[in-house]
Amino acid sequence: DTGVSQDPRHKITKRGQNVTFRCDPISEHNRLYWYRQTLGQGPEFLTYFQNEAQLEKSRLLSDRFSAERPKGSFSTLEIQRTEQGDSAMYLCASSFGQETQYFGPGTRLLVL
């Protein structure tokens, strides 16, 4: 049973650098979600895709953030000109329609 996978699991970068994260959803799932979780908090919604279409973006997703899902399979989340406030766990989830969302292990980002 292949679950949601994310790469890398950890990323340390310097302020001002660009970073890109990848998420591979469960293969039959048509929806893919990105969430951000800061220390001591619950995850917060960033954006979601249905197939290759990005249908909703949170106001948390500033113009330095961009997400893509070019072929309706894997997705990438890019952060440009990283800031220390971007340090967080970035979680990806997938679902079939509005059914249950299954989460990956997350990518922990530290911006120095």
Added chain:
Amino acid sequence: AQSVTQPDIHITVSEGASLELRCNYSYGATPYLFWYVQSPGQGLQLLLKYFSGDTLVQGIKGFEAEFKRSQSSFNLRKPSVHWSDAAEYFCAVLSGGYNKLIFGAGTRLAVHP
């Protein structure tokens, strides 16, 4: 606005004791509710969910939760806690046209031997 409140930030119980984690939600329509568990540095694992029907739902690892519409609550219970249950527990409601999850701040559970 939709929201989820978990009133207890930390809970400590002895191994073998019973457990109840509280969750209150604010949502205008029929809520779809979830409990997830997160071990340190890991992603979230689904424990159980409520969409409709029987208000007492059973989940994995011996957990259950009861949906009470009159109290806007969805509390998680386990009759006998194991040391391996130590983790952070998140309650969530499916919001935004049933397109995104809104999470509570979580309850960190510690288990004493």
